[in-house]
Amino acid sequence: MDKLALDIAHFLAGSLVLVSLMLLYQDRLPALLNVFAFQAIILALSVAWQAYVQGASDLYLTAAITLSVKAIIIPVALHRMIRRLGIHREVETAINIGPTMLAGLGLVALSVVVILRVTVNADVFAREDLAFALSVVLLGMLMMVTRRNAVSQVVGFMSLENGLILAATGAKGMPFVVEISVAFSVLIAFIVIGIFLFRIRERFDTVDLEAMDDFRGESR
Amino acid sequence: MDMIDTSLIDGLSIQVSQMLLVLLLSPLLTGLVRKVKARILRRRGPPLLQSYRDLIRLVRKEAIVAESASWLFRIVPYIVFATTWVAAALVPTFATGLLFSWSADLIVIIALLGSARFFLALAGMDVGTSFGGIGSSREAMIATLAEPALMMIVFTLALVAGSTQLSTVAGIMLSPGVGLRVSIGMALVALVIVAIAENARMPVDNPATHLELTMVHEAMVLEYSGRHLALLELSSSLKLLLYFSLIACVFVPWSLAPAGAPLHVHLIGAAVYVAKLGVAGILLAVFESMIAKMRVFRVPDLLGAAFMLGFLGTLLLFVSRSL
Numbered sequence: 001m002d003k004l005a006l007d008i009a010h011f012l013a014g015s016l017v018l019v020s021l022m023l024l025y026q027d028r029l030p031a032l033l034n035v036f037a038f039q040a041i042i043l044a045l046s047v048a049w050q051a052y053v054q055g056a057s058d059l060y061l062t063a064a065i066t067l068s069v070k071a072i073i074i075p076v077a078l079h080r081m082i083r084r085l086g087i088h089r090e091v092e093t094a095i096n097i098g099p100t101m102l103a104g105l106g107l108v109a110l111s112v113v114v115i116l117r118v119t120v121n122a123d124v125f126a127r128e129d130l131a132f133a134l135s136v137v138l139l140g141m142l143m144m145v146t147r148r149n150a151v152s153q154v155v156g157f158m159s160l161e162n163g164l165i166l167a168a169t170g171a172k173g174m175p176f177v178v179e180i181s182v183a184f185s186v187l188i189a190f191i192v193i194g195i196f197l198f199r200i201r202e203r204f205d206t207v208d209l210e211a212m213d214d215f216r217g218e219s220r
Numbered sequence: 221m222d223m224i225d226t227s228l229i230d231g232l233s234i235q236v237s238q239m240l241l242v243l244l245l246s247p248l249l250t251g252l253v254r255k256v257k258a259r260i261l262r263r264r265g266p267p268l269l270q271s272y273r274d275l276i277r278l279v280r281k282e283a284i285v286a287e288s289a290s291w292l293f294r295i296v297p298y299i300v301f302a303t304t305w306v307a308a309a310l311v312p313t314f315a316t317g318l319l320f321s322w323s324a325d326l327i328v329i330i331a332l333l334g335s336a337r338f339f340l341a342l343a344g345m346d347v348g349t350s351f352g353g354i355g356s357s358r359e360a361m362i363a364t365l366a367e368p369a370l371m372m373i374v375f376t377l378a379l380v381a382g383s384t385q386l387s388t389v390a391g392i393m394l395s396p397g398v399g400l401r402v403s404i405g406m407a408l409v410a411l412v413i414v415a416i417a418e419n420a421r422m423p424v425d426n427p428a429t430h431l432e433l434t435m436v437h438e439a440m441v442l443e444y445s446g447r448h449l450a451l452l453e454l455s456s457s458l459k460l461l462l463y464f465s466l467i468a469c470v471f472v473p474w475s476l477a478p479a480g481a482p483l484h485v486h487l488i489g490a491a492v493y494v495a496k497l498g499v500a501g502i503l504l505a506v507f508e509s510m511i512a513k514m515r516v517f518r519v520p521d522l523l524g525a526a527f528m529l530g531f532l533g534t535l536l537l538f539v540s541r542s543l
Contacts, residue, residue: 006540010402010540011401011402014403014532015402018402018406018532021528025521097521097524098520098521098524101524105528105531105532108532108535112535128539128540131539
């Protein structure tokens, strides 16, 4: 039973890392949002499995919040937003997939090495979750660094936050109040970012953030 | 002394029958894929035995060699055929514990296929026509991307099984201790992508076309004719069969006859093996009919994905082993 439980946790967390790498691979916005929703579904499954293994019923609530907010509300809202902005057919040309993927693999390797060295005495589930969570966080950051489109950067930020949730559920005894407040702050951040997207578009006629560099006089 | 002798004779007979089986089945497999593809397109398609007839016809014809060709051009078909056949003889098809399999492992198979490809690329450039050069350079590009991915898959399997010996890997995969491993799924997807690229199948190369700008494998063998061409066609069929056998042996190893099993177990194993090949061939034909050919410069992305899957599988195994 314990081996099977660990195998399933390993399977779900590993798929989460794989989907994060798939996010880096997408260059069309609708596909990117679909993959992001898929990532949230896997995260919800992973959290629910942790709830079952640890016997912590409040984690089921976390899984439900993740599923409803991250897998349904935010992707649907982003889909509508890119449709209204008229950028749902754009292909992101500035990214170079090969080097980005190599950098992503390097980050995954780095986080595995670091976490396994640092947490020698910790619980098995926590160690594994922390190793994968750190890679998801780093991949989200990589996504925010490499993309020029504001919507893709928002997706990168959200996937980074998915990594944080994975880390939080792996460690036992995280207060539920903290999780709720994190979930709501993400939702509020999302709303603020959404408003900003429209303001940026009004001002510069594009959501390409290179335009803002030009405006600040920092153009390359 | 007697015991050793009989086991040696057994091993030898199994090895020889396996080598003959792969050689005889490979044109049939190519014919099956062609037939199914034609049926999906609502054409009647060539009969299943057409590939054998083509080979016999080519052998009877005169082999014409270009004036500018060197000695290399003449011997390459034999080298390619020999290395591919030896590699195919090393993959357990219906029985594990092959006689040759203890002298060579998965990495040797990759090296044999790699040397076959190297000589074929040399032959493509030998005559000095531009098409051969294009084909060789593209083949080299695909190979340099596919081989790291293949090595990563080998590492993943070796970490799971604790060995690169194919018979051992198949045995471990059959045992219940393997459990649910995401890495094995990743290795399977990566191996399928690599197999498609290495065999010049649809999204990477179109095996049915002689359209200049899209071909890779066909461009390299453009100057060959007669028995040389027959050998090259046979080796590319063998290579397809080899990859199918490899996938079947590692990921669906059921009904492989273990070493020293009685005759009827071997016969059942052979029948199931033929059935597995048939299913794989039909799946390949359906997949090829559903997908469009990729631009040559998109191929690195596809093979990069295979490499990434293999690498990630290896990393995940490192995590789960060190716990």
